[in-house]
Amino acid sequence: MSQNPVLRRCVACKKVLNRKYLLKVTKDFQNGVILLDGMGRSAYLCPTESCFEEATKRKRLQKALRCEIQPSVFKMLQKQLNTCNDSDTKA
Numbered sequence: 001m002s003q004n005p006v007l008r009r010c011v012a013c014k015k016v017l018n019r020k021y022l023l024k025v026t027k028d029f030q031n032g033v034i035l036l037d038g039m040g041r042s043a044y045l046c047p048t049e050s051c052f053e054e055a056t057k058r059k060r061l062q063k064a065l066r067c068e069i070q071p072s073v074f075k076m077l078q079k080q081l082n083t084c085n086d087s088d089t090k091a
């Protein structure tokens with residue numbers, strides 16, 4: 001019984017996962033939509049191509065954050081996708 005992981009739901013596949021494995025997108029009141037912690041509503045996405053595609057196709061992040069998202073944000077997100085599943089074996 002150590003600490004409980006913080007669980008969040010992916011906006012694309014709806015799976016509930018440990019927050020540290022998910023990409024966080026925040027709608028910051030001052031800075032708009034950012035990929036860091038900010039003040040405001042946030043949404044989570046698995047760092048996988050399939051969830052990224054689902055999210056972009058169906059505008060899941062826009063719906064979750066209730067706003068438009070700049071293409072640059074999606075480019076930054078795409079850079080952070082894992083191409084394989086063993087990324088947490090080495091930091």
Ligand SMILES: [Zn+2]
Pocket residue numbers: 010011012013014015045046051
């Ligand atoms: Zn997902």
